[in-house]
Amino acid sequence: MVAAAFLTAGDHGTKHTRIAPEPHAATAAPGVVPVTATAPVPTEEGLATTLAAHLADPNLGRLGGRVSDALTGKQLWQQQSDMPMQPASTNKVLTAAAALLTLDREARVTTRVVAADQARQPGVVVLVGGGDPTLSAAPPDQASWYPGAARISDLADQVRRSGIRPTAVQVDTSAFSGPTMAPGWDPADIDGGDVAPIESVMLDGGRIQPATVDSTRSHTPALDAGRALAIALGVDPATVRTGVAPAAARELAAVHSAPLIERLGQMMSVSDNVMAECIGREVAAAMHRPRSFAGAVDAVISRLTTAHIDTTGAALVDSSGLSVDNRLTAKTLDEVMQAAAGPGQPALRPLLDLLPVAGGSGTLSDRFLEPGSNGDAAGWLRAKTGSLTGINALAGVVTDSSGRVLTFAFISNDAGPTGRAALDALAARLRTCGCVA
Known part of the structure; x- marks a missing residue:
């Protein structure tokens, strides 16, 4: 609180300081108030x-x-x-x-790239889906459909720094099992933009045009993600196939989803x-x-x-x-x-x-x-x-x-x-x- 000082002249011309009283504290009605436990219950x-x-x-x-x-x-x-x-x-x-x-509210889902058996498949890298549908192929300077989404470009940068020279990309979707479409789903809902086949790696939830609200969805979302990684690595996207990563494969790259609470x-x-x-x-x-x-x-x-x-x-x-x-x-x-x-x-x-x-x-x-x-x-x-x-x-x-x-x-x-x-x-x-x- 700031007090104001005033100078006044005394009876003999001397100056004295008089301190003005502090104003009353300002009050305001709160915009948000908690509900009370004593409010009456409807009958x-x-x-x-x-x-x-x-x-x-x-x-x-x-x-x-x-x-x-x-x-x-x-x-x-x-x-x-x-x-x-x-x-x-x-x-x-x-x-x-x-x-x-x-x-955990802060739980994140990891998407990885690992090396295939380099003795048998030199230069082959495997995109391993962990269950994150928000991965995006949008450039780093562009917003993706999902805020905080991981980027294909980040994976590609890490792979290049690993020292491997990629020659082909495979996609491992083995984290999910069973059918990719549920009973009672209308296949027309894919083109209608409501859903995509559920695979363990996807781009922007399977959206073909992620910046468009009413985008149609892909029928092959995991392969789309693999092709996007291949393009980012300078590999022919037409050669992308599904495959299973070797046990204990060398990890070349990893990115993570937004925390669970944000995704919810x-x-x-x-x-x-x-x-x-x-x-x-x-x-x-x-x-x-x-x-x-x-x-x-x-x-x-x-x-x-x-x-x-x-x-x-x-x-x-x-x-x-x-x-x-x-x-x-x-x-x-x-x-x-x-x-x-x-x-x-x-x-x-x-x-x-x-x-x-x-x-x-x-x-x-x-x-x-x-x-x-x-x-x-x-x-x-x-x-x-x-x-x-x-x-x-x-x-x-x-x-x-x-x-x-x-x-x-x-x-x-x-x-x-x-x-x-x-x-x-x-x-x-x-x-x-x-x-x-």
Whole structure:
């Protein structure tokens, strides 16, 4: 605090110093305040009454849903919450939760280049995929699709410094096992840009034009990565083949992905299917399961079960939710959200920060924006979205108008043409509810 001094003349003309009193400290209303544990909990009757009008919308189709109090875990409302339904991308909530419970937040995935048997294959180098789909062939001075992604150019520089003069490139994809496409995936989704065959090394998640939002995906992502390395090394890309690195091969180069927590953020924000499948395989490896679709699903479900989350009715074939063969209950989704928002599973707390914000970020950036309708929930609701043909889902948290934090999960199957808007209106009603006696 700075005090101001004033000079004044005394009775005899002498000067005296008078110190002005310090001003009162400035105060300001904080922009962000914590919720209180004493906010009233909605009554079951009040919540049911409030949601009734929106539940009558025929565009919701078949709905499974549950709403709970975040602090206590008490179920406040449910409708067919134990019915297995197609969850679409809300399935990624389970993948993210299992990753947070199993892996280190700073975990990185390594992509290597090793030397083949130089006596039998002189000059042959092997690109060994470790499960990082974010590797990029973009020049070092250009942004890649994934922030913090490793670069082919870095691998090439390290190989050149190793002293080996490359003559051919092979690609080792043996880290992953099983099929590269899950049951219930539409092959047209590759050209549609939603997914690529899941291989242990890829460029920009298999995107052919990584700087383009709606880029199509490659049908041969691992070979594309090998060809990019060959070009960077001055090797004929047409000669790239698959192969298996020799045991105890000499490592020539290695690069690393961004930390897990950053990759989870990218996965959840834009609902990245390829990222989800690869992170599911990281969970599988940590739990000593095969790094395959089935192994990842088994690992995710097993880990959540040990965290006392009810996974009854879960029948999943992938980690992303893209398959139409997936089945999941609203109860399981809500229990994951409650575990993250409640006091019992602090390791899951980061899951809340990974959720898109209504009207603000990720897949919710253009939703919940209608004033007087669902716009009241903008900024107050966070949720993972799920969308397939005739399927809409939301799972997340919301602070109601009384200041109580609620968790929720809604799954709508066989939805009508405005099914997504109907689901948003239902979820937004939780914000304006209050619903106390």
